[in-house]
Amino acid sequence: xxxxxxxxxxxxxxxxxLHESLWxxxxxxxxxxxxxxxxxxxxMLFDLRLTGWALSSVPASTVLARLLPWTRLGFAIMxxxxxxxxxxxxxxxxxxxxxxxxxxxxxxxxxxxxxxxxGIYRRVHEWGDAALPPRAARLAGYASLVFWAGVIISxxxxxxxxxxxxxxxxxxxxxxxxxxxxx
Amino acid sequence: MLLxxxxxxxxxxVGEFIRxxxxxxxxxxxxxxxxxxLLGGAVxxxxxxxxxVGLRDLPVHVVGAAGHRLLLGGxxxxxxxxxxxxxxxxxxxxxxxxxxVKITTLxxxxxxxxxxxxxxxxxSQGERSRAVLALTxxxxxxxxxxxxxxxxxxxxx
Numbered sequence: 045x046x047x048x049x050x051x052x053x054x055x056x057x058x059x060x061x062l063h064e065s066l067w068x069x070x071x072x073x074x075x076x077x078x079x080x081x082x083x084x085x086x087x088m089l090f091d092l093r094l095t096g097w098a099l100s101s102v103p104a105s106t107v108l109a110r111l112l113p114w115t116r117l118g119f120a121i122m123x124x125x126x127x128x129x130x131x132x133x134x135x136x137x138x139x140x141x142x143x144x145x146x147x148x149x150x151x152x153x154x155x156x157x158x159x160x161x162x163g164i165y166r167r168v169h170e171w172g173d174a175a176l177p178p179r180a181a182r183l184a185g186y187a188s189l190v191f192w193a194g195v196i197i198s199x200x201x202x203x204x205x206x207x208x209x210x211x212x213x214x215x216x217x218x219x220x221x222x223x224x225x226x227x
Numbered sequence: 228m229l230l231x232x233x234x235x236x237x238x239x240x241v242g243e244f245i246r247x248x249x250x251x252x253x254x255x256x257x258x259x260x261x262x263x264x265l266l267g268g269a270v271x272x273x274x275x276x277x278x279x280v281g282l283r284d285l286p287v288h289v290v291g292a293a294g295h296r297l298l299l300g301g302x303x304x305x306x307x308x309x310x311x312x313x314x315x316x317x318x319x320x321x322x323x324x325x326x327x328v329k330i331t332t333l334x335x336x337x338x339x340x341x342x343x344x345x346x347x348x349x350x351s352q353g354e355r356s357r358a359v360l361a362l363t364x365x366x367x368x369x370x371x372x373x374x375x376x377x378x379x380x381x382x383x384x
Contacts, residue, residue: 074379080260081267081375088268092297099293102285110282114275196264197257204253 047223050134062132069132076125083118084192086111093177094185100175105168137202139209141222146198153191160184233321242314252315259308263375266301269294270340270371273348277364279357287360291348298340325380328373336370 053059062069092098093107130137137143164171164180171178177185207214209224219226236242245251273294275281282290313320320326347355347363 070380070383074376077260077263077379078267078372078375080264081271084264085268085271088264089272089297098297099289101289106285110285114271114281193261196260200257200260201253206249 046138047135047225050138053131053134059131059134062128069129072125072128072132076122076129079118079121079125080196082114083122084196086115086118087188087192090115091185091188095182095189096176104172104177104181106172136208139222139224140202141207141218142198142201142204144221144223146195146202149191149194149198153188153195156184156187156191160188230321233317236314236317239314241311242317245311245315252312255308255312259305259312262301262304262308265297266305267371267375269297269301270367272297273344274364274368277344277348277360277367279361286352287355288349288351291345294348295345302337319384320381323381323384325377325384329377329381332370332373332377336367336374339367339370 062072089098090108090111093100093102093104099107160181164178164184171181176182205211207218207222209219209222209226212224212226214222214224218224245255272282273291276283276285276287276290276294344363344367347359
């Protein structure tokens, strides 16, 4: 079902134009990668504040308030360029185990943000000035670092075709995980 | 003139070892990319503050000190992973325009960060004019952007 829709999407004029383009695709890809410094960089800085590794003299809530607009801007650029990159080769991305791993890790990273803001961050007025935040906050910081590092690593590996569906035979597990239709 | 050196790099044991491995280059690449986050994050943190567009209510020297430690960590990680990546494809790099843009901008970028920018960013409140701070931030951003963009472009050639 999803595959059929994506196959139609791959045949659209703009999708073909994007993945055949000499300049637009590399420029999109470069913007996607360089924006990591803004998005992941600002996320990492807040995580380092939560885990007590950086900016410990500045209240955690101040660090978050000042960084968040930049994180949001970075995320918007990541999302826009990422969607276009996906649109350029939709079937190939959908059936790529690294892409699927990346999406799963992004869900976990998002869940971590949600739990953090619903949980320990509600009491930030009690611990925000402390150089070393409470355990729950530190844990959220470390989890965020691990999840986003995983997103970046699996994102980088999408480029490799080791487990692509058109390279057979592959172990059954790989074909299952990548959603390959093997005759 | 430099070609023999690049050939020697390409033929080195480390270069050979990475080239013949299927997954070693991608693995080191991934760590290089994580280094970009650390280095790029540290650069942006301080430069946005110097430009006066972010973290304006935090003193420059506080942001500068935090940024400097992260920057040193980022540079270390980038060099430790960048050198083996280079060794594995030194001859490709020799003929890549993007590589030369990156490597010739890298020196000034590191030098600027460790000298002038460090000096400017360690000033206490009101000690330096906003123009000096902004100019330093702008120069730093341009240098590092060139290094990063050219670095990404090596992979496309």
